[in-house]
Amino acid sequence: MGRLHAQYYKDIGVNVKDLRAPDPKALDVLAALAGPARQRHMTRTCIVKDMLPDELPGAEKLCERDFNGAPAETTCKNNPFYRNLVLGAVEDAIRSYDVDGVLYMAERQGAFTDTLGMRFRGKERGRPGSRTCFCQFCRAKGEELGIRFERAKAGFDELERFVSAGRARKRPADGYYVTLWRLMLRYPELLMWERLWHESFRELLRLLHGRVKAVRPGVQFGSHI
Numbered sequence: 441m442g443r444l445h446a447q448y449y450k451d452i453g454v455n456v457k458d459l460r461a462p463d464p465k466a467l468d469v470l471a472a473l474a475g476p477a478r479q480r481h482m483t484r485t486c487i488v489k490d491m492l493p494d495e496l497p498g499a500e501k502l503c504e505r506d507f508n509g510a511p512a513e514t515t516c517k518n519n520p521f522y523r524n525l526v527l528g529a530v531e532d533a534i535r536s537y538d539v540d541g542v543l544y545m546a547e548r549q550g551a552f553t554d555t556l557g558m559r560f561r562g563k564e565r566g567r568p569g570s571r572t573c574f575c576q577f578c579r580a581k582g583e584e585l586g587i588r589f590e591r592a593k594a595g596f597d598e599l600e601r602f603v604s605a606g607r608a609r610k611r612p613a614d615g616y617y618v619t620l621w622r623l624m625l626r627y628p629e630l631l632m633w634e635r636l637w638h639e640s641f642r643e644l645l646r647l648l649h650g651r652v653k654a655v656r657p658g659v660q661f662g663s664h665i
């Protein structure tokens with residue numbers, strides 16, 4: 441978005457001014473496109489991307505956490521500041537720029553797939569130890585669902601050792617497939633925590649869809665896959 445309109449960004453944990461493009465004279469693309477697109481009967485769909493600007497002051501307030509509490513680069517879909525930010529962004533796009541559609545773009549997944557390295561940009565960014573999210577909001581939600589955090593933590597510690605050994609080419613005696621299955625059966629919390637992540641993601645999609653339709657029912661909403 442070219443310009444952000446502060447009235448749509450309440451309780452987002454960061455200063456809305458820090459979210460703007462660094463060049464104050466940068467072209468307001470959505471505004472510039474509005475007239476010519478209408479003349480040509482073209483629809484405009486804007487992308488709300490799940491990515492914070494580099495070196496955003498206070499970004500850690502919106503980010504996922506590892507077991508040790510260290511903030512990750514990725515945003516937490518259960519974090520109320522982050523939810524307010526993206527909900528505000530879609531409302532801003534519709535009210536300020538009269539877009540015809542909004543696409544939310546987030547190529548993410550939960551701690552289980554992250555630990556296995558099955559993620560966007562591969563194993564160097566999905567190295568063991570960078571699994572998320574275990575922030576206060578996710579832990580509270582896990583507790584509500586009856587998932588014991590200490591069991592999940594123990595399971596992820598073991599999974600991390602499994603992945604590290606595999607990357608060091610130390611094949612388990614019974615093979616990777618059997619050993620991973622044993623881990624999942626011994627610690628079903630691994631999959632429960634993964635499901636928690638995906639359900640939370642879908643919950644955010646529902647919230648975004650609801651906001652889009654509440655602001656202007658004719659505007660389309662989609663999720664990037």
Ligand SMILES: [Zn+2]
Pocket residue numbers: 504505516517518519573574575576577578579
């Ligand atoms: Zn979280």
